[in-house]
Amino acid sequence: MSLILENIDQVIGGATHISGVNLELQPGSFNVLLGRTLAGKTTLMRLMAGLDAPARGRILMNGEDVTGRSVRKRNVSMVYQQFINYPTLTVYDNIASPLRLAKVATAEIDRRVREVAEMLHIEHLLDRLPLELSGGQQQRTAMGRALAKDADVVLFDEPLVNLDYKLREEFRDELRSVFSERNCIAVYATTEPGEALALGGNTAVLHEGRLVQYGRTEDVYHRPRDILAAELFSEPPINIVKWVVSGGEVTFDKTLHFPINDDLRGLAPGEYRFGVRASHISLLPRAESDIELKMTVDLAEISGSETFLHVHNDLYHMTAHLEGVHEFRDDAPVTLYFPTHKIYAFDHEGAVVHIPSHLGGV
Amino acid sequence: MLLLVAFSAVIPLMTVVNYSVQDVFDANTRFFTGTEWFREMLNDPALQAAVLRQFAFSLTVLAIEVPLGIGIALIMPRKGWQASAVLILVTMPLLIPWNVVGSIWQIFSRGDIGLLGWSLRELGYGYNITSSPVDAWATIILMDVWHWTPLIALLCYSGLRSIPDAYYQAARIDRASKWSVFRYIQLPKLTNVLVIGVLLRFMHSFMIYAEPFVLTGGGPGSSTTFLSQSLTTMAIGQQDLGPSAAFSLIYFLIILLVTWVFYTAIMNMQKDDYNREA
Numbered sequence: 001m002s003l004i005l006e007n008i009d010q011v012i013g014g015a016t017h018i019s020g021v022n023l024e025l026q027p028g029s030f031n032v033l034l035g036r037t038l039a040g041k042t043t044l045m046r047l048m049a050g051l052d053a054p055a056r057g058r059i060l061m062n063g064e065d066v067t068g069r070s071v072r073k074r075n076v077s078m079v080y081q082q083f084i085n086y087p088t089l090t091v092y093d094n095i096a097s098p099l100r101l102a103k104v105a106t107a108e109i110d111r112r113v114r115e116v117a118e119m120l121h122i123e124h125l126l127d128r129l130p131l132e133l134s135g136g137q138q139q140r141t142a143m144g145r146a147l148a149k150d151a152d153v154v155l156f157d158e159p160l161v162n163l164d165y166k167l168r169e170e171f172r173d174e175l176r177s178v179f180s181e182r183n184c185i186a187v188y189a190t191t192e193p194g195e196a197l198a199l200g201g202n203t204a205v206l207h208e209g210r211l212v213q214y215g216r217t218e219d220v221y222h223r224p225r226d227i228l229a230a231e232l233f234s235e236p237p238i239n240i241v242k243w244v245v246s247g248g249e250v251t252f253d254k255t256l257h258f259p260i261n262d263d264l265r266g267l268a269p270g271e272y273r274f275g276v277r278a279s280h281i282s283l284l285p286r287a288e289s290d291i292e293l294k295m296t297v298d299l300a301e302i303s304g305s306e307t308f309l310h311v312h313n314d315l316y317h318m319t320a321h322l323e324g325v326h327e328f329r330d331d332a333p334v335t336l337y338f339p340t341h342k343i344y345a346f347d348h349e350g351a352v353v354h355i356p357s358h359l360g361g362v
Numbered sequence: 363m364l365l366l367v368a369f370s371a372v373i374p375l376m377t378v379v380n381y382s383v384q385d386v387f388d389a390n391t392r393f394f395t396g397t398e399w400f401r402e403m404l405n406d407p408a409l410q411a412a413v414l415r416q417f418a419f420s421l422t423v424l425a426i427e428v429p430l431g432i433g434i435a436l437i438m439p440r441k442g443w444q445a446s447a448v449l450i451l452v453t454m455p456l457l458i459p460w461n462v463v464g465s466i467w468q469i470f471s472r473g474d475i476g477l478l479g480w481s482l483r484e485l486g487y488g489y490n491i492t493s494s495p496v497d498a499w500a501t502i503i504l505m506d507v508w509h510w511t512p513l514i515a516l517l518c519y520s521g522l523r524s525i526p527d528a529y530y531q532a533a534r535i536d537r538a539s540k541w542s543v544f545r546y547i548q549l550p551k552l553t554n555v556l557v558i559g560v561l562l563r564f565m566h567s568f569m570i571y572a573e574p575f576v577l578t579g580g581g582p583g584s585s586t587t588f589l590s591q592s593l594t595t596m597a598i599g600q601q602d603l604g605p606s607a608a609f610s611l612i613y614f615l616i617i618l619l620v621t622w623v624f625y626t627a628i629m630n631m632q633k634d635d636y637n638r639e640a
Binding site for chain 2: 097
């Protein structure tokens with residue numbers, strides 16, 4: 001079961017929501033659609049499900065053209081951000097509902113419902129009504145409905161947004177194990193880069209209706225094709241600063257210059273945009289070659305046991321993602337360090353020209 | 363707040379209670395009669411007939427308006443300019459005052475100039491609401507259905523609008539039939555508004571006065587004389603203040619009782635629904 005989108009455009013009410021998307025999803029693969037709100041994730045999923053037909057382009061399932069085929073004639077299932085269940089049916093009947101509509105034999109329904117319920121840890125709740133359950137349990141029921149019917153494509157549209165942090169972690173781990181044993185295509189939309197990384201599989205980065213990059217999740221993360229992919233697949237977004245390479249040195253104004261070492265060799269003289277991940281910036285140098293930056297604190301956000309430090313100098317802003325809780329006064333001077341071997345470089349058009357060598361280079 | 367309740371409910375009600383247990387001749391001459399008026403009223407065959415007529419009317423209009431209202435709400439467009447246009451059209455009858463509705467239908471049903479009366483006569487049916495009780499009843503029910511079905515339709519429409527699109531999508535993905543969507547998604551969402559709708563419509567229809575009064579005047583004979591018209595005739599026409607006060611209280615208690623029975627029945631039905639399927 002493969003799903004191929006060919007040159008898909010989608011126009012809704014005169015506005016282009018999807019433009020020129022080509023995507024090939026392999027059987028048994030777990031695929032994350034990563035993008036901000038309005039990036040086109042939901043629109044793309046509706047097309048995959050057959051809820052809408054694309055304005056242009058073709059959709060192939062297993063090599064068969066299903067472009068205009070309605071959802072009723074495709075074998076898909078979907079889990080939503082809201083917890084969608086039939087309110088007057090029990091958990092059991094909810095999970096059984098797609099099977100009953102598909103006229104599966106009663107004994108087989110019973111077997112599948114119990115199997116799915118066990119997998120989702122709701123086997124003790126089968127007699128309850130959805131509204132008597134917690135949010136997490138309601139969403140498990142909705143997932144049960146989606147999983148019970150053995151769909152070719154299972155779509156998750158930000159299913160964990162309305163759940164608390166702990167539950168999300170639990171769900172992600174379970175989802176991966178559930179799908180590792182299945183041969184269907186799973187597609188999972190999220191706005192959070194962290195969630196994409198936690199889910200693994202493949203990631204398609206979307207932006208304003210366009211596919212920015214698709215590949216193995218780790219590859220897309222470590223080897224972004226351009227600035228946009230790097231920015232979209234990092235939280236907080238990767239820091240981008242304009243520096244000039246000339247005469248064996250990287251310089252920036254007069255405030256900063258450092259010699260090109262082995263890590264950055266190969267960069268021809270010229271102006272580049274350098275990318276430094278927030279998590280690679282530290283308060284103390286880790287190696288002698290670390291670059292030192294003298295900045296001023298805008299704001300220190302403490303979240304859990306991490307600190308997001310927003311800083312600036314005369315010419316640019318940066319964000320550092322620091323381990324541990326650090327308190328800073330606003331406007332206090334601060335010295336930050338980052339290693340040269342973790343720097344990305346992009347040319348003036350945004351295409352990546354340097355990837356840290358331990359990640360395989362460009 | 364208490365003062366407000368006193369003025370709006372308690373004082374008028376107590377005045378009626380006061381009248382219902384006395385025989386009042388003038389401002390200074392009155393006799394205490396106890397429950398005599400109540401007994402007289404309960405045994406009055408004309409009133410008993412009016413009560414039965416009233417129930418028949420209320421139950422008939424409910425039986426037509428509730429399913430019809432749900433049906434209209436289901437086919438009303440959900441978005442776009444069509445939605446606003448249909449909404450305005452549907453709301454229109456609700457904005458017309460009762461006595462005007464009566465007048466409109468009175469003219470509408472006339473054999474000489476009324477569209478309905480004239481058409482039916484042209485079709486060969488001897489339609490006449492002043493001589494045929496059946497015609498009179500049918501016309502009054504039709505009028506009430508025209509006037510008040512929109513209320514049920516609007517209530518249901520608002521109930522249906524509160525269902526997120528994702529439910530319908532999920533149903534389509536499940537390949538659920540239209541009937542399943544209605545039975546398992548829409549109807550459960552509608553029960554609450556329907557309870558309100560049924561109660562409102564019951565109380566409303568049970569107190570109907572101006573429309574039949576203008577349309578048929580309660581006739582032919584007393585075939586369309588409903589409770590409030592009997593009461594008005596007694597209280598204003600014949601100045602029988604004692605009996606009509608007793609009658610008012612009985613009338614009030616009937617509405618209260620039936621409303622309570624309706625409410626508990628529907629609430630229990632909902633509970634049963636959950637229990638049975640649980």
